[in-house]
Amino acid sequence: QKEVEQDPGPLSVPEGAIVSLNCTYSNSAFQYFMWYRQYSRKGPELLMYTYSSGNKEDGRFTAQVDKSSKYISLFIRDSQPSDSATYLCARGIQGAQKLVFGQGTRLTINP
Amino acid sequence: EPEVTQTPSHQVTQMGQEVILRCVPISNHLYFYWYRQILGQKVEFLVSFYNNEISEKSEIFDDQFSVERPDGSNFTLKIRSTKLEDSAMYFCASRPEGQFNYGYTFGSGTRLTVV
Structure with a gap:
């Protein structure tokens, strides 16, 4: 069973739309989740992290477990x-160093 | 804002040659990592380094690979005898002390092309 699965897309939406990005994961104890954004030719940049069920909000971004x-899931409101x-989802396990990443979803917001 | 710096940005090498990829982590960070991303595939963990030793490594990180922190600022990944399948983006990352891997900062990566 694969650890973290993510639809690679591509996903294209008009400016202002609400975007929903999703990942599924296989179960493990003491795990936490992150969303990273990766621009072309750059390293991943942490957007949000969460370790419990429910929603966590930061500006236009909401992470949900x-x-x-x-x-x-990662929701982007008023997309620009x-x-x-x-966008990459990732999972960590408490006590372990490695992060396991999803495939990444390529998102385009059209003006 | 502090950055993780990686050099070179692109390296081309012949199969069988040794390469050293260099990273300067953020100065007050204590954990250091290498990840790689083969074109079109997932970002994969290679190794973590803490307190001057490897703390965790993946099955990819075999005897061909080694890491070193030769001084107080640099963190290097050496690939001893490169293979075609080593062609990938290699990302260095660092984070401060803390319970979870939340505070990762990644560098912009080195694109390694083995010909």
Whole structure:
């Protein structure tokens, strides 16, 4: 069973739309989740992290974890062309050093 | 804002040659990492380094690979005898002390092309 799965897209939406990005994961104890944004030719940049079920909000971004369905989501409100990037979900386990990344979803926001 | 700096940005090498990829982590960070991303594939963990030793490594990180912190600022990844399949983006990352891997900062990567 693969650890973190993410639809690679590409996903293209008009400016101002609400974007929903999703990942599924296989279960493990003491785990936490992150969303990274990666622009072309750059390293991943941390957007948000969460380690519990429910929602966490930061400006236009909301991270959601549904442990019953093993789903993690990132919502982007009022999307902007500058949000165009690849979005990576990642999972860590407490006590372990490595992060396991999803495939990444390439997102384009059209003006 | 503090950055993780990687050099070179692009390296081309012949199969069988040794390469050293260099990184300058953020100065007050204590954990150091190498990840790689083969074109079109996931970002994959290679190795973590803490307190001057490897703290965790993946099955990819075999005897061909080594890491070193030769001085107080640099962190290097050496690939001893490169293979075609080593062609990838290599990302260095660092983070401060803390319970979880939340505070990672990644560098912009070195694109390694093995010909």
